[in-house]
Amino acid sequence: xxxxxxxxLAYDRIMNFPxxxxxxxxxxxxxxxxxxxxxxxxxxxxxxxxGNIAYNLALLEESPLIVASAGKDFEAYEKWLHKNRLSLSxxxxxxxxxxxxxxxxxxxxxxxxxxxxxGAMKYPSLYGFNGSSTDNTLAIIAPGCIEDMRTYSRIFKxxxxxxxxxPGQSIPSLSGKDMMEMITGAQMLISNDYExxxxxxxxxxxxxxxxxxxxxxxxxxGEHGSVITSSGHDVYIPAAKAASLHEPTGAxxxxxxxxxxxxxxxxxxxxxxxxxxxxxxxxxxKHGTQEHRYTIDEFWQRYHENYS
Numbered sequence: 210x211x212x213x214x215x216x217x218l219a220y221d222r223i224m225n226f227p228x229x230x231x232x233x234x235x236x237x238x239x240x241x242x243x244x245x246x247x248x249x250x251x252x253x254x255x256x257x258x259x260g261n262i263a264y265n266l267a268l269l270e271e272s273p274l275i276v277a278s279a280g281k282d283f284e285a286y287e288k289w290l291h292k293n294r295l296s297l298s299x300x301x302x303x304x305x306x307x308x309x310x311x312x313x314x315x316x317x318x319x320x321x322x323x324x325x326x327x328g329a330m331k332y333p334s335l336y337g338f339n340g341s342s343t344d345n346t347l348a349i350i351a352p353g354c355i356e357d358m359r360t361y362s363r364i365f366k367x368x369x370x371x372x373x374x375x376p377g378q379s380i381p382s383l384s385g386k387d388m389m390e391m392i393t394g395a396q397m398l399i400s401n402d403y404e405x406x407x408x409x410x411x412x413x414x415x416x417x418x419x420x421x422x423x424x425x426x427x428x429x430x431g432e433h434g435s436v437i438t439s440s441g442h443d444v445y446i447p448a449a450k451a452a453s454l455h456e457p458t459g460a461x462x463x464x465x466x467x468x469x470x471x472x473x474x475x476x477x478x479x480x481x482x483x484x485x486x487x488x489x490x491x492x493x494x495k496h497g498t499q500e501h502r503y504t505i506d507e508f509w510q511r512y513h514e515n516y517s
Contacts, residue, residue: 216259216351258351265466280329459498
């Protein structure tokens with residue numbers, strides 16, 4: 210089956226500050242703040258919603274196509290994708306821009322200050338989807354270029370390609386009208402519980418209203434698992450147990466990959482969501498969104514340990 214992943218490709222440049230931000234910020238001078246933090250090193254990690262979802266699907270022995278834009282500094286990431294047997298044919302290069310990048314500084318109390326440069330993500334990826342059809346095709350629209358999100362939702366509906374709508378971090382950049390249009394006709398809406406409240410506020414829709422426009426709502430709850438809502442019924446999916454807990458960033462993208470794998474295998478939605486939780490459990494064991502690895506046999510063993 211052909212899987213299309215529309216979303217972002219980004220570098221995560223992670224720095225650690227050996228202190229607490231609050232000790233260097235004067236509350237009475239907050240209106241003229243001017244501070245500099247000397248960090249004790251930087252790690253560069255591969256990230257972005259499309260990259261993270263695709264990486265996890267590759268671990269699950271799928272070959273999805275990333276549809277996104279990248280910049281002039283994409284060479285290292287390109288080699289990583291190639292190493293993981295992921296096609297580059299859906300990635301548009303913008304040579305006058307840098308690849309999207311998050312600069313994340315974390316202090317000893319786990320407070321974070323982040324600067325994000327969208328760079329090449331500002332540009333649409335302009336993929337044609339020529340020859341794509343309903344048969345044997347599944348797509349996800351994840352947070353990324355806003356123009357791509359609008360355009361591809363229309364193309365998928367026109368071509369009758371089933372797609373998952375995952376607005377996530379892009380919600381503040383989407384109008385209520387945008388979200389209503391993208392939800393309408395999607396196979397399902399997926400978000401975390403906070404994002405779902407933002408979607409409801411932005412659209413003015415209740416969960417029942419949303420279910421008039423899409424078949425199901427999946428709401429992730431972090432360590433508390435997830436909930437599938439369809440036809441007015443909620444099904445709770447407990448989180449799969451991880452061997453250790455380090456950092457949750459990227460777990461949501463991994464959940465989406467496991468979910469997609471389940472749908473590709475024509476599993477019931479409950480079982481597909483359990484596969485999503487299993488996939489997410491590996492991410493929290495490492496620092497970074499694409500640092501974990503597992504074999505397909507290890508994946509199924511952990512799945513059965515949690516849900517059989």
